[in-house]
Amino acid sequence: MLLITCPYCEETLPEAEFAYAGQAHVIRPENPSGQSDEQWEEFLFIRENPKGPHFERWRHLHGCGRFFNAVRDTVSDKFLTTYRAGAPRPDLASLGGDAK
Amino acid sequence: MSGNRVAGKGRVDVGKSVRFTFDGKPFVGLKGDTVSSALLANGVHLMGRSFKYHRPRGPVAAGSEEPNALIGTRRGPGRFEPNTRATVQEIWQGLETTSQNKYPSLKWDIGAVNDAAYMLFSAGFYYKTFMWPKSFWHRVYEPFIRAAAGLGVSPTEEDPDTYASRFLHCDVLVVGAGPAGLAAARAAAVDGLKVVLVDENAEVGGSLLSEPQALVDGQRAWDWLAAEVEALKAAGVRIMTRTTAIGYYHQNMIGMVERLTDHLSDLPADTPRERMWRVRAKRVVLAQGALEKPLVFHGNDCPGVMLAGSAQTYLNRYGVLVGQRPVILTSHDSAWFAAFDLADAGAQVQAIVDTRESVRDDLLAEAGKRGIRLKIGHTATATKGRLRVTSLRVNPVTDGKVGAGYVIGCDAVLMSGGWTPSLHLFSHTRGSLAWDEDLTTFLPKDTPENCVIAGASRGLWGVEAVLNDGADKGRAVAADLGGTGGETACSVASDRTGTGVSHTELPTDLNPGKAKAFVDYQNDVTAKDLRLAVREGMRSIEHVKRYTTNGMATDQGKMSNINGLNIAADALGKKQPQVGLTTFRPPYTPTSFGAFAGYHRGAHFEVTRKTRIDGWAEENGAVFEPVGQWRRAWHFPKPGEDMDTAVRRECVATRQSVGIFDASTLGKIEVVGPDAVEFMNRMYTNPWTKLAPGRCRYGLLCGDDGFIRDDGVIGRLTTDRFHVTTTTGGAARVLNMMEDYLQTEWPDLNVWLTSTTEQWATIALNGPKAAALLAPLVEGVDLTDEAFPHMSCVECTVAGMPARLFRVSFTGEIGFEVNVPAPRGRTLWEVLWEAGRQYDICAYGTETMHVLRAEKGYIIVGQDTDGTVTPKDAGLDWAVGKSKPDFVGKRGMARPDLTSEGRKQLVGLLTEDHSRLEEGAQIVFDPTQALPMTMVGHVTSSYHSDAVGRPIALALVEGGHGRMGETVHIPMPDRTIAAKITPMVFVDPDNARLKI
C-alpha cells in the first residue's frame, strides 16, 4: 500500500484514505462553447500515458476531502512530490525524476 | 521409541508422545515433531501421490519449500484443510491427516495409469492433445481435465474459525531468524529502536537448529542460541514465530500471517486461528537463507530420495534417521557433513557419490575415518524401488564419458545440487538480480525499497560468515535510523563452509528420452519436458514455464526454478541471464482465504446501511433489496401474497387513497453560500436564478461529455441555500463531482457543500388523500394549492418536529416528502401511520415506487440511462437551460455524435399480446432478417401496471422519438414479441391528479 502525503493535512497517510482522480493540469476552458470539436475532444478524452513521472490528481477522500496534485513515477510507483491544487507544475529536474 | 529415532538427538520432547492418524492409521510422534518427521520416525516415506502422474512421493525437504508431502489436515467437523505441508504442520494429540491425489489407496492408486501414459502428458500436452475434434471438448476433454486438475480436495463446510487482522509499525523488521537474522536484530536493537524478528518456523534458529556442532564464541550453538534469544528479548526485540512474511508491498509494507492454533491440541477460547499483520517498517532486513537444490536424474522422485540438508535437519532437529542405509549423492561439500552426522548417529552410510572430479582433503579424511565408501567423479543414472527407494545406480564419469553402471543398495538417497539464495521477498520489491557465474545463481542487486539483504540469501556460506554479515547489516540499518550499533563480531568453530558445482541433468548412459528426471516435483515436470519446450520454439523462460508448467505449482518453484532455468539455458545454448528468471510473487507460501478475509466475512463482509425506519419495515414483514450499500424495503407482502400480488395491492392503494414510503436513502447535499445559485447554474443543466425561495425544481446533472449522470428534486430554501437530492446510489459520486468542480475549476465561488443524507429521515406520502392526512399535523403552512402548490418547499413543523417539507411527486399523485432529523424518523412514521389508518394508508416499497414512476414516465438514472444517454435522448430537453452561457455538459451536448440522427432515445412500449417484457431484452425492427440481427435498442424498465391495465415498458430505441406508433420486435428464446412505440407517460399525461 502506497503512502501519500496530503499537502493540506501535511501528513503522510496510507493510500486507502485517498482516491485517484485522473491526470492533473487538465484545465477546463473558460468558455467551453467557444471550443472547436477537436479542442473539446482533447479536453475530454486525450490523456498522457507516460513511462516515468506522471502529473496526476488525488483526493484525500477519507480525510480533509481536498483535491491535490502529485507527481508519481509510473515505473517505480513512487510519489516524487504532492502539491496543492492550483499550484504550478513543479520542475521535474528538481525532483530527481527522469523528465521525458 | 521407534527404530528411526536417535537417542540424545533432536529438539523434540521425548517425554511427551503425541498420537495422530495418517490415512486413518494411528501413529505416535513426539511433541515438537512435524507430521513429516513423525512419519519418518515411523519409517513412513510414502506420503502422497503426484499431481499429474500420480507417482508415489515422499518428503524431499524438511521446511516450507516441500513440494511433495502435501496432506489434508482435519480437526473435527468443518475444520479440514487441503494441501498442508507435512513438513510444516506440527503434530498434536488427535490430529487427523490424509494423503492426497490417490484412489482408492495411497499404495495402490488407479490414477497411476497416467504414469504409464507418460508420452501423452509431456510438455504442452494441454495444447496438443485436446485440440481436436472440437466436439470432444465438453464431453471428453474438459471433464477429464477437471477431474485430473487441482491438488487435494476443497473443504465443503463453512470455516468455524475466526481470523484476525492487525497493523504493526516498527523501525526494523527482520525476516528470517536464522543466524543472519538473529545477528541483525541484535545489532539493530539499540537506542530504543523498535525491532521485530519474524520466522515461519515454530522456533527461531534457522540453520543453527540443524548444526548443533557449531561453536559460536566458544559456546555450543544451541546454548548460544538460547542466550541470544534472552538477550534479544531483553533488548526489547519482538520475536514472532510461526509467522510467515508472505509478501513485500509498496513502501516497506510487509504482509505476515501468524498461525496461532494449528499446532495446539485444545483450541483456546476466543483465539483466532490466524492473524494477518500489515507491518510498516522503516527498514527491512531480509535474511531468508538459502534453499537446497535437488539433482536431476532418472527416478529422483522415488520416496526415500530427499535433500541431504533436510536429512541433516531431520536428524539434528527431530532426532530422526531418514534411512538406516543411505547413499549420499552430491555436487556440493555440504552433503558430506550430512553423511558424517548420519554416520555418527548410527546410519550405515553406503557411499558418498560426488559428481566432482576432486574433493577437499579434510572431507576425504573425515569420510575415511568413518569407513565410508567414496565414489568421486560419478554420476547417478537411476533409482529402483516403487514405494521406497531400494537402490541407486551409479556410473563413473571420465573425461565426460559415462562408464558402466552398477547398483548400490540403500533405503535413502540424500542428494545435494548446491544451494540457491532465497530471494522471494526481495523479488516482491521488484529488486533486480545479478547472475553469479561462480555460484551459478542469481544474487540480489538493487531494490527500490528501504531494505537490505543478509546472510545466505546473498550467497554467503557458513555460520560465521552469515552471523557477521547479519550483524553488519543490523548495525548499518540502525545507523541509518540514527542508532549506534555495538560491536558484535563473533567467531565460529566447527563451522561447515564449503563449495560445490551446479549441474543440469546428471550425465547418463541410458536413453535420456525415457528418463523421468524430475525438475518440478509438484507439477511433475521433467528435464525432458523442458528440452522439448525449447525444441518446439519456446525461447524465454516465461514461455518455457507456461508451456511446461515448471514452477507454477503452489511452491512457486522454490526448488525447481533454478534447475529449470539451467536446463532451458543449456538447451538454448545461452547464458542464464539471457533466458531470464521468472518473478516470484506474493504470497511466499500458500495462505488461507481466512487470513486474507480477516474480519470481513458474513455480515461484516460489507456494511449494510439501514434507515431509521428499517426496524418498522422489518417488524411489518418487508422483503428487502440491496440498493448500493443500503438495504431498502422492496415490498410489504401480506400473509399469502407473492411479490406481484403485494406490489399490485400497494400500487392500487396509493393511487386510490394514500401510500407511505421510506425515502430516507435519497442522497441529500446542502449547497450553501453567497455563490450557491451561481454554482447550481454551473453544475446542473437547469436554470436556477429565477427559482424563488420556497420553490423546488427537477434538477438534471450531466458530465462535461454531455451524458446524464444523476437527477433529483432540488429545493431553494433561501436565496443562498439549496437542498439538493440525488439518486440513492449516486449521492457520494455527485458530491465528489461537485467538490471537484468547486475546488479545482471554480475555487473563486463562495460555496459550501455538505452531505446531509444521514441527517434527515425522509418520508414520502403519495395519493389523493396525502394532503388530507398530512395537513392536520403541519404547523406553519397550509397544504392548499394556493399556499403550497406542487413543487414547493418550506421549513415548518410536522407532528411537533422541525421539518423540511417538500410538495413533490415521483408517482403522479399528490405527494409530499417530509424530512425530519433522522433520529425522529421512526416516530414521525408511526404518527403518520396512525393518522393514515382512516385512509387505509398503505406502506409501499421500492418496487411499487418503480412501477408508479414508470407509469408516469419518470426515469431512473442508471436503469433507464447507462452513461451514454443525453437529456434529449431521455426526453428531458425541457430541463436544459439553453440560454445559460455555460454549465457542465453544455459543450458536450453539442458534440457531433450527440446531436446526430438515429441516436437511441427513450420511449414507451406496449406489447401487442399484453405480455410483460424482460428488462434488458434486445429490440429489432425486422424480425425476419437474417441472423445475427441488427439490434436497435433494449428494454430498460418493464412492469405490470394496474393503472394502465396491461404491462408497460420503457426502452431505448434508435430514433425512437420519431417512431411513435411504429411496431418493434423483441426476439426471445421461445418466440418474438411485437410491441408498439408510445410516449413514455402512461398515466395522467396532463398531471390533473397533482391538484389538491
Ligand SMILES: [Zn+2]
Ligand atoms: Zn488531507
